[in-house]
Amino acid sequence: MTEQHRDAGGNLTQPDFEQIFLPHLDAAYNLARWLLRNDQDAEDAVQEAYMRAYKAFARFRGGDGKAWFMTILRNVCYTTIKKLRSRETPEPFDEEIHQPVGESEAQEAFRQKANAETLHDALERLPDEFREVIVLHDLEGLAYKEIAAVAGIPIGTVMSRLARARGRLRGEIIAAKAKESRS
Amino acid sequence: MNHDEAALLLGPYRDGELDPATRLKLEEHLAGCPSCPQKLAETRELVGLIQSETPRFAASPFLKTRIQAALREEKSSSATVAWWRRLSPGATYSGWAAAAVALVILAVGFFSTRGIPELAREGVANHVRSLQGGHLVDVASTDQHTVKPWFAGKLDYSPQVVDLASSGYPLIGARLDVLNHRNVAALIYQRQKHYINLFIWPAKADSLHGSYNQNGYHVQCWTKSGMNYIAVSELGEKELGKFVGMIQDQTADSRPGG
Numbered sequence: 139m140t141e142q143h144r145d146a147g148g149n150l151t152q153p154d155f156e157q158i159f160l161p162h163l164d165a166a167y168n169l170a171r172w173l174l175r176n177d178q179d180a181e182d183a184v185q186e187a188y189m190r191a192y193k194a195f196a197r198f199r200g201g202d203g204k205a206w207f208m209t210i211l212r213n214v215c216y217t218t219i220k221k222l223r224s225r226e227t228p229e230p231f232d233e234e235i236h237q238p239v240g241e242s243e244a245q246e247a248f249r250q251k252a253n254a255e256t257l258h259d260a261l262e263r264l265p266d267e268f269r270e271v272i273v274l275h276d277l278e279g280l281a282y283k284e285i286a287a288v289a290g291i292p293i294g295t296v297m298s299r300l301a302r303a304r305g306r307l308r309g310e311i312i313a314a315k316a317k318e319s320r321s
Numbered sequence: 322m323n324h325d326e327a328a329l330l331l332g333p334y335r336d337g338e339l340d341p342a343t344r345l346k347l348e349e350h351l352a353g354c355p356s357c358p359q360k361l362a363e364t365r366e367l368v369g370l371i372q373s374e375t376p377r378f379a380a381s382p383f384l385k386t387r388i389q390a391a392l393r394e395e396k397s398s399s400a401t402v403a404w405w406r407r408l409s410p411g412a413t414y415s416g417w418a419a420a421a422v423a424l425v426i427l428a429v430g431f432f433s434t435r436g437i438p439e440l441a442r443e444g445v446a447n448h449v450r451s452l453q454g455g456h457l458v459d460v461a462s463t464d465q466h467t468v469k470p471w472f473a474g475k476l477d478y479s480p481q482v483v484d485l486a487s488s489g490y491p492l493i494g495a496r497l498d499v500l501n502h503r504n505v506a507a508l509i510y511q512r513q514k515h516y517i518n519l520f521i522w523p524a525k526a527d528s529l530h531g532s533y534n535q536n537g538y539h540v541q542c543w544t545k546s547g548m549n550y551i552a553v554s555e556l557g558e559k560e561l562g563k564f565v566g567m568i569q570d571q572t573a574d575s576r577p578g579g
Contacts (some may be wrong), residue, residue, distance in 0.1 A: 156389065163388075167380035181384050185453075188388045192395055254374040261375065275336070276371045282338050301332045308367050 158203045172273045173215045187211035208288045260310035268303035322346045382514040390452040397536045441533045441540040448518045448553040458494030468495045480506040480521040483571045517554040524549045541565045
């Protein structure tokens with residue numbers, strides 16, 4: 139970002155702001171939608187993030203606009219989650235679906251049951267921090283370094299969190315299959 | 322590299338996140354390990370599955386319009402704040418120079434805003450508000466015969482509802498709004514990804530005429546057959562003008578309330 143984009147007040151102008159950040163609208167919406175799990179909350183969070191980014195625009199020093207914006211969006215989402223959680227009762231932990239199963243049986247179950255619906259449900263059941271790294275890495279294609287910036291954690295934590303998230307997701311899919319075959 | 326170390330690096334290996342030296346060491350381990358290649362294949366299978374089977378939720382075009390409208394609003398209100406900040410005691414000499422420039426810009430803005438009638442400004446404010454928070458329409462319908470009766474009992478007049486779908490300006494619904502200190506009918510039309518609010522209410526002695534531009538929104542006002550009309554949109558002047566022309570043509574020979 140060069141000086142010619144700044145107005146007399148040192149602020150970037152709205153067209154520049156839109157040019158830099160509106161291309162990330164889909165990525166932002168995807169993360170917000172996966173974190174908040176419904177359209178209306180996701181749309182509100184994305185709009186709120188754009189407003190905050192616009193107000194903080196003078197502090198944007200160029201560089202990775204996507205990571206900068208996603209950081210803001212993520213903060214808005216977690217604020218919303220806190221608000222929503224205080225209103226709802228937590229789901230009871232289902233002992234059944236977390237029972238361990240044998241490894242060869244598991245691999246077979248994974249193959250058979252790994253359809254879109256199971257995957258979607260399993261991903262929704264992951265804790266927010268796990269779901270987030272999967273969405274940011276596997277769906278949005280952010281590098282570990284970018285995820286570290288967005289989530290405010292060290293790269294090593296990104297690495298271990300992503301590994302645990304994937305392990306957990308695989309476990310959820312296998313458990314779903316095991317549960318189904320028992321019923 | 323021992324087995325435990327390697328096991329932790331399988332994900333980053335799959336993700337292309339290892340430096341060349343570490344990658345080489347891991348590949349050496351993979352060549353001789355009985356279990357790591359299997360784990361790696363599982364990770365690849367899972368990520369492949371996530372990428373092929375998980376929906377990437379896409380933002381609706383409406384959200385984009387809504388954000389752009391909100392940004393425009395924010396921009397017009399923050400210009401004044403920025404100007405005041407510049408006048409703070411700590412301001413530098415160049416700050417004062419910038420303030421002088423800002424003052425001129427503000428003055429121009431002020432006088433050009435003053436040239437816009439209150440009604441047109443109200444129309445823009447209503448339009449912007451309608452794009453925020455998902456309250457664009459109270460009744461969503463592309464059918465003029467659904468929209469028109471919807472106003473019955475809500476207003477003491479019946480606005481004409483014109484169908485322009487075949488011309489590329491489909492009706493998407495209606496809303497009850499307040500303008501000029503009274504309830505008015507708001508018809509919402511769509512042009513590609515943009516929206517047009519058309520406010521309609523009975524004219525008394527007043528007669529509206531003119532087109533204006535406020536903060537990038539275009540407004541056209543007119544009075545026809547005893548009804549006042551204000552059309553507001555972020556569409557270009559030309560495209561809004563085309564819309565207004567068609568509305569005027571199709572309401573020309575009708576009686577108010579007919």
